[in-house]
Amino acid sequence: MEPTKDKRPLCVTFGSPLIGDQMFQQAMSQSSNLNSCFLHVASLQDRLISSSISNHSYSPFGIFLLCSDFGSCCFESPVSVLRLLNLISQLNQGLQNCDYGSIVENLYRNAICKDSDCPNISHSNLLQKSLALQLCALGFPHLLQETDMKNLVEELNKQELLKQKKRFIPNKKLDEMKTNMAKLEWYKKISKTGAGYYDRFKDHLSTADHDVVGFIRELNNYWKEMVEEAEKQPQKEGATFRTRWLYAGTNYRRMVEPLDVARYYKDGKRDYINQGRSEHYKQLEKWLENDQKSQSTGRTNNVESILTLDSCFWAHVEEALILCQKVKAAASEVEKKEAMSSLDEFEKYVYELLKNYAVSPEIFLDGSSFMRWWGEYFGIKRASYASEFANFMKNPINYKKYVEGAYNFP
Template sequence: MNQVPWFSSGRELGNLIVASNIINCAWTKIHELQRDQTALPCPVRHEVYKPSPKCTVVAFVSLPDCTQYPLPGQGDLVPSPLFDFLRTEEYPVSINRAALTLFTSRHDHLSGLKTQLTEIEGQLIITGHSLGGSVASLFTLCLLDANILKPKCRPICITFGSPLIGGFGLQHSIWNSFFLHVVSNQDPVPGLFLPSGRSPPTSSHSQTTGYKPFGTYLLCSELGCACFDNPDLILGLLKVISSEVAGGFKDVDYGEILRNLKERAICKGLPQVGERFADPLSAGIIMELETIGFNQTKLLQHNIDINTVISTMEEEARNLTQKNKDSGAKKLNKIKIDMARLEWYKKNPKVLNMGYYDCFKIKGSKTDLKVEGFSEFLTDYWKDMVAQVQRKPQKEGATFRTRWLYAGTVYRRMVEPLEIAAFYGEGGKDYMKNKRSAHYKLLQQWYEEDVKPPSRDKLDSKKQKVSSILTEDSCFWAHVEEAILSCELLKSENCTLEQGKSSWDNLVKFEEYVMEQINNYAVSPEIFLGESSFMKWWGLYEGYIDTCSNSHRSPLISFMKNGSDRLYG
């Protein structure tokens, strides 16, 4: 049975945050910059502060006109090459036009700021108010992408009253959150660019369009505060705040709010939910919403059903629990066991004078059927792993690939030959075009992007270990099978002149390919076993060379007569 959390900890987390110095430090520096009359009167300004030797604060503020009098089109979501690194295979990334305009207007200055921050030590806080907070978020994303900060200097972005800056693509691409957004229930700016209307936050309408929140939200009222990270609930609450705050835009004193919240957190002055909910998780969520000024009556007025919200959060928790269970130690242990079984299977067929590729192709024993079962499990696992990389931003995906690339390469070299054997064993043709899975192509592409050409020392090292290597090209046997088909076509009475020329050209290319693999010690000795498909091809090809009138001199002849025993004996 899948478990869900017993309690909701949003109030406790909120109290912990407001009682800490980090959030007060961030707002203090924003306030200092806002009072600085010597700063240039540009739409967005920033300043670097050093409140202590081990803490650096970069504060951003924008002119009030940017939010109080928004221009037509400022709320549009638009693509930007500056944030292409966040794109995924499934969803494009678009940014709020107003925030993007402010960010690009300071791009040169911010490029210099990035260089300056490479030298700092300790905690880095990126913070901003209103649209200055939007610019702070975009700048933090660029810092995370550039990966230029010292290892122990990870940025934390804290915004105050900042509008949403992106859609579903941005929300989906940020898989490690470094963002905390502080929002007062009296501040309409966070919902500035949201469309009017009262659609439920958990409805299926427009799930992948429009503005979407990301990171953690600290929602505040005169009664207290609570943290939320459920994006649908956050979106619904921001819409309610935006629609209910009367009198247009006004200054919200986040400094005063933080002082009151800190006192309240220390004194534990929080309301109680009573006996309305026996379930502690439901009770906790109700208390958190009431703490920030949202009772059930107000929520229902805006078509937000608290029971639906709770059910959605419980389902998310179940899915997360199941995901963690599926990707836990038990699953990883099974993967290791199955790879060990494949290694054993690879070594065993040599007593039949053929490698595991040909043994699996003919499927002459029950063991072959068992191998088919656990190779399918491995393939499902790696397809999912590759899909995860595709859903991540480029930089994060690159880190992920580096961590898993070796294991993925061993899997590809071990398992893909089995798929090739099954394909040609059933009479298939042109595996590369008609059958090869996309996840194999990507694993190979990432490996080739990462690996460097072998040096002479590395070749010498490979030569010493050649007796135990895996064939490096996981599609080697597909090339062998196509070469066999070309030989058979050449010997066929129905072979046309054009087909013959094409088949011969393919065989010459294959021969060159084989010699390259041999010279780089990139093929396993098992290809030379007497009953292997490679030796079948060589028998056909050698006989064709001996009988035809073509003057072609095969570079493989001398190697097959002498070199194979010397290097692979």
């Protein structure tokens, strides 16, 4: 029968030696859902497992159900698992071939551990208490002195705290990122007195513009990690994850990517969409397109504060400016005709955005790259040029009507 796509795979091993290298282990550990799909039942007296520990090319991954004659318990931290396996191989000389059938039967019959079996060790927190009880279940009090037992608990506690600190916590980090988004929204607002936030950032004229670089870096790092995490999750969990963060990710992409475009073209580069666009932007855009609930903006009463729906809009503007220069410097009619054809396509693209109220009205600000393009393009076409787009652009009163959502496009 064909497996259901929504179900996660499950792999259970018995007495398997360590098989993954450190890079594989790190990739698995980054996704708690995927890591939990692997359960390794391992006896502390198993010679096969002990022999693989000496080879430092291998690292544990998944969840380990460690078993001994005293009981069993689970550990997920790779460092903790490796530490315990190493310690047991050093202390226990009774290594042997193990009957995992009997071990499974014992798991049904025996409780994992009892408080009364644990020596009197003081613990500063519940995590240490839990770790001590798990070590008791494996019989460590019979193998170690009380002082050594305390030291082992503290060592494992540090590893668990370090793992928790490194763990990616989307909810908490998303709240932190909202602060950076608010700062960018304020930056966008105050930039309306000039050529707009795209051109202001591209020119880097003030200290505030340089501060924005830090906000962008933190936001990009967060969303790159977010997208990577979603891609690693099994299908059902990944889809839920993407839907949950879709609005925030779309808002981020439309706010931040134009500024990445500005830096790209400021450095003299070309063809951002094919040569410079980050994969995480592509994925965020793809998820929005695939989402059944996504809807076009359509007409609205006031579009003054909207973000342009196409986060690559300014890349298209930059390429159109380059095309204008190609037309002027064309060495042949063929070259000129090709450039003009691409400019005509750009005009159609912009006009469709305008008709759908899908582009921010800040493109009409004096000195913006878009208005500079329009000036050069209209100069190439000449004053006699007429089209629905040209008729709209020739009259500045139409810009105000657009802001109010009151312009009736043919």
